[in-house]
Every structure is written in structure tokens, then in C-alpha cells.
Amino acid sequence: MSSLNIPETCGVMLLPDCTLFPHGGLPLHIFEPRYRMMLADSLQGTCFFAVARLLGKEMDDPSRCASPVGTMGLVRASRELDDGTSNLLLHGVIRVKFVDWLDSPYPKARIMPVPSLFEPESQAKGALEALHEAADHVTRGLPSEVREALVNMTEQIDDPSILADVMAQQFLHDPDERQDLLEMESAAARVAWICRKFEALS
Structure with missing residues (x-):
């Protein structure tokens, strides 16, 4: 997993009743301006962003409305449409804890990877x-x-x-x-x- 160079911070898409697991795929249609900005930043950088389950009504402080654990995903394919929206496939990579939510035009957090190892x-x-x-x-x-x-x-x-x-x-x-x-x-x-x-x- 270290070869993927997991970033310390990333954009986070807040989705109601949506949980992505590592090694799973999630097709997404990106249309909100804030998430279009998040996707553009992601594609210009690491191609990572996370998905977190939205718990109830969204609030200005994501720590009050988002699950504490989500999944970091890698954009496998992204196609921008004529209207500026995008269709993409996000591939789940690793569980992450949202340590601190940052000031940003879109939800963004400092994250801590949670490796999954079967023991014994x-x-x-x-x-x-x-x-x-x-x-x-x-x-x-x-x-x-x-x-x-x-x-x-x-x-x-x-x-x-x-x-x-x-x-x-x-x-x-x-x-x-x-x-x-x-x-x-x-x-x-x-x-x-x-x-x-x-x-x-x-």
C-alpha cells in the first residue's frame, strides 16, 4: 500500500447511505460545483479522494454529519461531459479515519490510513x-x-x-x-x- 503513496489530506465526497469498501468499485456522476472542483484537484494531483457516509442532514462542520471512517479511493477512469459534469469509477483502496476537517471549498480532511491485516x-x-x-x-x-x-x-x-x-x-x-x-x-x-x-x- 505504501507504493501508492497515500496522501495525508484529501477531498471527501459525502454521500447518504453510501459505503465503499477497499477493493470495491463505485461509479459516480460528479455534478455539484464543489465536487467538480474536488475532482479537478484530484486529477491534477494524486487521483485520490475519499468517500464518507453522510449521516442525516449535511452541516457546515463535516465532523457532525459524516461517518468517522470512510474509504480512500483511486480514480480509475473519468470522463468529462459537455456540460462540465463527469462520470467516473472510483476504486476503493484503504480504510481511512478522518482526523481533522480542513477549511476548503469542498469537504477535505486530514486522514489516517487504517491497514487491514488478518491475524493470526x-x-x-x-x-x-x-x-x-x-x-x-x-x-x-x-x-x-x-x-x-x-x-x-x-x-x-x-x-x-x-x-x-x-x-x-x-x-x-x-x-x-x-x-x-x-x-x-x-x-x-x-x-x-x-x-x-x-x-x-x-
Whole structure:
């Protein structure tokens, strides 16, 4: 992750009921003038900005209306339209805590990266097996082509902390559960939560 040179500050897009996980993708339509400015600054710099869940009505002080943990994303593709708006794909990179909100024309914060490491490593194989079983449960009932593609995708991931985030991004839909899971510091706890949640769906 250090090779990506995570910045110390970044713009933050505040979105109601929206939680992006690391290794997930989020398509966005950027139309507000402040976020158009944020995107321009991002593309001229690191190509990073973060997404934070907006909790209720937006206030002048984001610390009073935004989730304390969000996800830093990398702009993978961005296309500016004739009217000045843009369509883009943001790829989740790493959890971040919003340490301090800065004075800016758009929401901007000093951030602290929150690395996700599965511990103890000796239990990683068992965690992967449990997640694959949970993926099997949650994809039952889907068309066979879709199910096969999703199962193949999960089987290519050999890190349980990454697989947990990918499964949360794809299969978990409740906004509160998504945010709670994003803020859960222990990767092992996230894996256990996802396994219980998805295996209960059978």
C-alpha cells in the first residue's frame, strides 16, 4: 500500500447511505460545483479522494454529519461531459479515519490510513474456506452464469481480509450494516461477521 503513496489530506465526497469498501468499485456522476472542483484537484494531483457516509442532514462542520471512517479511493477512469459534469469509477483502496476537517471549498480532511491485516496468519486458510462457503450460500438462487462468475472471482482471492471486503461490497446491502462492518477494526472479526450473516441466508 505504501507504493501508492497515500496522501495525508484529501477531498471527501459525502454521500447518504453510501459505503465503499477497499477493493470495491463505485461509479459516480460528479455534478455539484464543489465536487467538480474536488475532482479537478484530484486529477491534477494524486487521483485520490475519499468517500464518507453522510449521516442525516449535511452541516457546515463535516465532523457532525459524516461517518468517522470512510474509504480512500483511486480514480480509475473519468470522463468529462459537455456540460462540465463527469462520470467516473472510483476504486476503493484503504480504510481511512478522518482526523481533522480542513477549511476548503469542498469537504477535505486530514486522514489516517487504517491497514487491514488478518491475524493470526495461521488461521487465514480456515478463514478463506469459511468465506468461500459463505459465498456459496449468498449466491444460491442467482442465475447459474452469474453465480459461477461470482464464485470464480472469490476463489481467486487468497487474502481473507480482502475477500471479506469484496464480499461486503458485492453482497451486503443494508447501509447501517455496511458502515458498521467498514468501521470494524479487526479483519478476523469482519470475516466472522460475514460468515454468520451470509450462512444464515440459506
